[in-house]
Amino acid sequence: MTTKSISNPYSFSKMNVDEDEWVESMRKSILEHEEEVDKVAVSIFSVPNVLLATDPESYIPQQIALGPFHHWLPEVYDMQRYKLAAARRTVKKYNINFERMIETMKKKDEARIRACYHKFLDMSGDALIWMMAVDMAFLLEFLVVYSMKEEGRVIKKVNSSMSHLVDGSGKKLSHMAILRDLVMVENQIPLFLVKTMLEHQCKKVSDDYESVAKETLKKMLMGLYHELTPFQENELPDVDINECDHLLDFLYHLTVPNNKELGIMEAEIDIEEEDIAEVNDEEEKEKDSFAKESEVRRFMNYIWNILSKSNAGLVKVFKKLIFGKPMALLMKLPWKIISSLPILKMMKEPMERMLEKFQGEGEEKSEEDVGAQKSPTIEEITIPSVTEMARAGIRFSPVNGGIFDISFDHITSTLYLPVVDLDVNTEVYLRNLVAYEACVAAGPLVVARYTELMNGIIDTEDDAKFLRERGIVLNHLKSDKEVADLWNGMSKSVKLTKVPKMDKVIEDVNKRYSQTWRVKFAKFMNTYVFGSWKFLTVLAALFMLLLTALQSFCSVYSCARVFHQLPDIQGGSE
Template identity: 75%
Template sequence: MNSTISNPYSFSKQNVNQHEWVESMRKSIVEHEDEEVSKIPVSIFTVPNVLLATNPESYIPQQVALGPFHHWRPEVYEMQRYKLAAARRYQKYMNISFDRIVEVMKKNDEARIRACYHKFIDMSGDALIWMMAVDMAFLLEFLVVYSMREQGLTQTKDVTSGAMSHLVDVSGKKLSHMTILRDIVMVENQIPLFLIKTMLKHQHRDDQNKSAGETLKSMLIGVYRELSPFQEQELANVDIEDCDHILDFLFHMTVPNNKELGIYDMNIDMEHEGIEYAGDGDDDQEKTLPDPSNLRKFSNIIWDLLSKSNAGMVRIFKKIIFGKPVALMMKLPWKILSSLPILKLMKGPIENMFENFRGEGGEETKDESGETKTPTIEEITIPSVMELAKAGIIFSPVNGGIFDISFDVERCTLYLPVVELDVNTEVYLRNLVAYEACVAAGPLVVARYTELMNGIIDTEEDAKYLRERGIVVNHLKSDKEVADLWNGMSKCVKLTKVEKMDKVIEDVNKRYGKTWRVKLSKFMRTYVFASWKLLTLLAAMCLLFLTTVQAFCSVYSCARVFHQLPEISGSEGTAE
């Protein structure tokens, strides 16, 4: 039997060139003697499947592929002719030939390039370096637009003419320009910056006083201004030498460390270890109330005694408590009662109590098949914008970044950075969150910010309120799209802890918990509805009493009994 057919893992089946494969193995094992290369940390990752499944368009390049991960995809390989045209034009600005720079990079940087990617690059050395060189020429021609913006120039030279003129323009308003801009910030579409700096070193520049690193930084700052949804008054001083690729630079600009913020001595207050949620912080009042656990224990004891007893009256109680007619009768007027102003506040807890009528399984939710459902995402515990506004909390915009989020307890004001939302924002934030999760070098700050925004923006009304307060600058179609953007973001991240934002959440929840609405709701939930078993028993006794009265009146004429009662003195005097 033909081995090619019988063995699905054969070289022939996979169209693998055996000679090139053996040569790559030999070079990786025998000739690889550079210990420094082996210490290079992985910096370019693939997006985890759990994130990719939520919104693939935000992570998979749609128009142009940079680097090896998506190079051969037919959808993006069509851009190859524009890349080659960009490389031909870029040769005019280099002081050495394209062949020579490829030869230098292959000799000095091939092993380092492979070390940057966390997946094995199944390409020959020549193919990898030529691919990188052509992609970098295309990328630099695209980035020069932002360098000229930073310099205040309004017209490009010949770099955006010809084959790329319909893709890229200085104003950045063309659809292809915006698509390429989103593609170059995706996690899987990154190229190591040290390669880009190598090409810039061999480029003729008008300003010979600027180094390749300074030129590249000027380009990337222009990209950051274009993509960042925040409006910082002062940008962080990020060292381009500390950044691995474009997305890493954008991440440092969005979440700068103390050095990049110019802070060299910082005392951290570690008093606040946990987060207190809505309704906490009213300790003085709670000290005067009885321990709710004692009431719960008492009701549980009574309930257990009754549930284990089979006496005649107890059986009647059980039928009344769990009987379907009674349950339906109790639910019929609920829509009318819940419309009353006071009962509106207690609607949720009362509905939870009715759900528990069927047994002890109230803590788990089940689907139609009867299997327990596991929550897919845990949302941060904080009231929505409209709930906070009704509680007297003021929202105020601040021109800054994520670290400028704060809450003034005395003024009862929550300060949030102005966020400008457009078609690029979701891709930008999603890839920052994905990259932050892959690197995991510290607290997941961007993820925590998206969780906070998802927590306070639940509906279109919440988004509209923030827009009217100047916190959200909406370039999308509607306020509903804003709410959907934030609510969709948190479906792909897990909860994390960031000390400063957690303190803000804690303070907001404390202030919200001091309102009379929340106090009443908490009191009813803790001291009334927590003892639903006892309430159910009392309700059953009332129903039994009313049923007995009704049965009595059906046998004996209640009206006749009432007529036999003595009349009041006033009536007797009138009769006389």
């Protein structure tokens, strides 16, 4: 009898691990652990799976990997030769003892580097430090372009080995791809290391090399920000480079500055959560309709109850007569002509929904239909679209600023939105800001809320076109449809959040929109007419009672003789 050997899936022998290195790493981690490292906050994260699944290419580097997360990916490892070339040029240009610099970094910074990453870095100290040093050399050489742009200079020549990747204008496809890779959450390296390498380079140039390195790095990152940001702020906050964890963190602080960076002691607007609480549906209906429930719905229900008790069979007949298939088919015949009339045009969609609803009433629903109804829908911010607001009389005006410059003017009914310049880099840039914000922000998710707002007001290509014509959207994409798809696709990857100032604007816009006569009339018709077959049945019953009374009157007073004596309106005679 043969016995099958059962392999243990958790067997240590199956792990691709060098036992001696593993024991040494455990010993160092426990016995030689520095207490100062515990104070280092994790700053470089993996993108949550719920975000990664929406658009992997926006979060996984396509051209170049920086740091350990994607270093060994075959798709990006081909760039290693260009990294090594950049490191060789750094050694030659600045006469740096690269090996001594590596030894210093390993002794002083290895534990701190590991503490910055939220994942356990399963690699030796030598491999980690060499990887970081080579990646930093490439990054600094790439950022030189943006340092010169920030100073108003134009780079005339790029090293020949990098010329097909990088150009002074930054318009090459490979250059754009690298640019997008630099801002990805998982593609960050600690900024203190970059500053350290710059200090090594500046030692040959200035005695005050620390301040020179800091100033140079800030110019590089400011130039990079101006290249990537879709906003056009007149004034930017003063961000301390020493307080930023990595390149993306610096860009985030410029996009969403804190009170210190804004130069204020406390928040300008302090709104209680209760002030932005959603209004109860019934209260909203009462406030926004022509008549309150006590004046319309109660009267309608009172008449309906009387008719129901007096002659239930007659009511059923009226219901079938009004909402049955014959009447529905009859109503569809002249509908194209009727719906073209200006006043009745706005009633077209509610009437069609009402007919579809009552045509299907009474029919058994299949299990598939029930399942389809129960399927969850993507939660979206509650605000009218751009075209809906425009029809209601709300205006739109561009403002040169950032996210915090969104506002609404009650007097002029104007929604002020920051000018947003959209190109091929914008989606990756904003997605990674949202992802990073979700990982680190203890307060409101400001960038996420902004993308939800833009998704809420831009539903279709027409909405994107409207904002483009008003100068709010500067579109460098192929079409207005791509603009709409960009915002709608991005908001699917984030959950709803609350940002007091922005939510106050949304609340004010909704309040102003609900006060317009078009919206009030539409809500009234949907609530009390198209939303209730009882109302139409009551009208039909009253009409039938009127005809019955008229018939009774004519049977007593001989209406035929009265009608015969009426003058001929056509002017003819028998």
